[in-house]
Amino acid sequence: MLKECIDHCGNHHKTCVGAVTSKLPFRVIDVGVDGCEPFLFETGELDGSYFTLSHCWGGMISQRTTTLNVDQYKQAIPLESLPATIRDAIILTRDLGIRYIWIDALCIVQDSPEDWETESAKMATIYGECRAMIAASRSSSSTAGIFHDRPKKHGFRIPDRVLETASCPVYATFTDLDLAEAQEASPLAKRGWTLQEAILPRAVIHFLDGSIVWECLAMRVFESGVYESLASSVTRGSSSLHRNSAGTEFSAADPEYQWLMLVEEYTRRQLTYESDKIKALSGIATAYGRDRSDFHVNGIWCGNQDQGIMWQAQARGPRFVGHCTTIEYKYRPDGSTDTKNVTEMMPRVTTGQSGVRRNADLESETDKPTQRTMVSMQLAPSWSWVSVDGPVVWKYGFHTGGVSLLINARLDPAPTKSYYFRFDCAVLFQAQVSRLEYSSDSDNFTAMGEDHQPHELQGVALEALPDVPKPCYLIWARVTQDENRASTDFGCLIVQSNDSPTGGVIECRRIGASWMDADAAALIRQKATSCGIKLL
Numbered sequence: 001m002l003k004e005c006i007d008h009c010g011n012h013h014k015t016c017v018g019a020v021t022s023k024l025p026f027r028v029i030d031v032g033v034d035g036c037e038p039f040l041f042e043t044g045e046l047d048g049s050y051f052t053l054s055h056c057w058g059g060m061i062s063q064r065t066t067t068l069n070v071d072q073y074k075q076a077i078p079l080e081s082l083p084a085t086i087r088d089a090i091i092l093t094r095d096l097g098i099r100y101i102w103i104d105a106l107c108i109v110q111d112s113p114e115d116w117e118t119e120s121a122k123m124a125t126i127y128g129e130c131r132a133m134i135a136a137s138r139s140s141s142s143t144a145g146i147f148h149d150r151p152k153k154h155g156f157r158i159p160d161r162v163l164e165t166a167s168c169p170v171y172a173t174f175t176d177l178d179l180a181e182a183q184e185a186s187p188l189a190k191r192g193w194t195l196q197e198a199i200l201p202r203a204v205i206h207f208l209d210g211s212i213v214w215e216c217l218a219m220r221v222f223e224s225g226v227y228e229s230l231a232s233s234v235t236r237g238s239s240s241l242h243r244n245s246a247g248t249e250f251s252a253a254d255p256e257y258q259w260l261m262l263v264e265e266y267t268r269r270q271l272t273y274e275s276d277k278i279k280a281l282s283g284i285a286t287a288y289g290r291d292r293s294d295f296h297v298n299g300i301w302c303g304n305q306d307q308g309i310m311w312q313a314q315a316r317g318p319r320f321v322g323h324c325t326t327i328e329y330k331y332r333p334d335g336s337t338d339t340k341n342v343t344e345m346m347p348r349v350t351t352g353q354s355g356v357r358r359n360a361d362l363e364s365e366t367d368k369p370t371q372r373t374m375v376s377m378q379l380a381p382s383w384s385w386v387s388v389d390g391p392v393v394w395k396y397g398f399h400t401g402g403v404s405l406l407i408n409a410r411l412d413p414a415p416t417k418s419y420y421f422r423f424d425c426a427v428l429f430q431a432q433v434s435r436l437e438y439s440s441d442s443d444n445f446t447a448m449g450e451d452h453q454p455h456e457l458q459g460v461a462l463e464a465l466p467d468v469p470k471p472c473y474l475i476w477a478r479v480t481q482d483e484n485r486a487s488t489d490f491g492c493l494i495v496q497s498n499d500s501p502t503g504g505v506i507e508c509r510r511i512g513a514s515w516m517d518a519d520a521a522a523l524i525r526q527k528a529t530s531c532g533i534k535l536l
């Protein structure tokens, strides 16, 4: 079935043709033929056709390329020594007549930060140009293998007496597999690093609970024979983000919305190391930025910063408040134990150097750092979603439409390229601001209304507790009307000032957001005053 799909896709799909032959990644595994060992191949400028693998590491992979064995692996990688998922992927690639496969654990020298920096920057191309990606969706670790026994409910044998002419046993299977549902339920969909792998390739071979599924830009073919044409839904035009991931539906027509949706899904996924937070999204960011000639700073695009800063944290979590603590990592890339003092690391973490580099999404508790304090380190300024741990959302209605109330919003210093992390970048703007009082009893804020009465804020989502003696402010940031202009919503930021305002500018950090309807807003908005804001 898969061979037929590959042939049909290569011969008939105009939308997929870019994947048939492309420039090979710097290193690939030459899978060889039966009876020969695969080996690591440094490709030069060679063109070719290659697969990629998306898989959960599930702990440190024992057989991975390091500076010690890279030369040896160029001669041969003993197939039997490899963890089952990687071994299955190599055999499958071989059986499907594809010569090369790119697998992170083997094609990046895992204990070389330089190699990591170089190769992880190419993720958009590596996944975007592959012939197809093998998604080991069901496997929660590298030792689980790609192939699994099927649950009984997925098939039953049709009695021979019913099919008298059949020459072999015939099984019936259910064909109502919901691909999105099955994908979302799979271990692979829960890991941060695998989101970009799900979105960038033109074709994916899913190994799901009930079926193997071929999915390219033009068709979806289930093992049961069910065929779905996707031609009409390919509206992505020149977009390099080739597909929706399981939990995200978006169209290329609204790229700003597309990015915010991606971040929402991404922040629902798990990363073992916060220091990987935006690196694991870098392939998508590269592809997205290339399509739009835009760049991002701390995960927010310069072309859409007004909307970008209007996220809402799902939970109040650990937040950097001006000090750092020590993190002890159980693993370093070479497998040894190491303790990093984040305080020392911080000043250097300004342009994407995230200290400890790894692609491993280590799932089990024992694989996590042996000691990690709640307030670990700040990865970005408070205006960026990268600064909080856990899921963020953009409240519905603020995705599209809506008008920014921030005047002359700009990043300072003005960026000249994309920055994964840039601490010293502030958002400057002029805005209407209301003074807030925090009550720890009600765990809410009040603002003085025109009636000289305090009014509680509505729709408050705090990502950090206010530091009580410091003044808090509400920034009126965005307004949205529904189609019939029947209702109006205001989106506000809740900030805390570091010092008293100087020269009419309030220097502050974001601690939350608030959304309120026109009636609630009317009570307090008249008392707002205009001033300059420097959001750190």
Ligand SMILES: [Zn+2]
Pocket (backbone or CB within 6 Å): 009, 010, 013, 016, 203, 216, 217, 218, 219
């Ligand atoms: Zn195709």
